[in-house]
Amino acid sequence: MDRKDFLNSIGMSAAAFALINCVGCKKSDTSSSTGTTGPTGVNFSLDLSLAANAALINNGGSLVSNGVIVAKTKTGSYIAVQQSCTHESYTLSYQSANSRFYCPNHGATFSENGAVNNGPATRALTVYNTQLIGTTLKIYS
Secondary structure, three states: OOHHHHHHHHHHHHHHHHHHHHHHHOOOHHHHHOOOOOOOOOEEEEEOOOHHHHHHOOOOOEEEEOOEEEEEOOOOOEEEEEOEOOOOOOEOEEEHHHOEEEOOOOOOEEEOOOOEEEOOOOOOOOEEEEEEEOOEEEEEO
């Protein structure tokens, strides 16, 4: 085997090895979109008199339940949106001081009504209805 053939065979072997490894790590179409949409059929209640839900007593507080971020805004309204970013499904946080939802992965931000304020996300968050009856907060689609 001459030098040209040897280098050619090594190059092809390395390329084949890299291709096999890349294919094994590639996200499938279904996994890349999983979690970028909010849960459907949402219907649950939170008892605000329980210690586990105490974050929702004060304005600016939030918690996560059933794939939904539930928050009490600075003005005292209850809001609920999907927990995952519509860009790549990373977990969002509620930033009450800025009245927004924030994705720490790529910096996407969403308004309290779910609209995209800053990309790379291009799709709004799924927003859920809230209803306070006594000390029970109902969250539903």
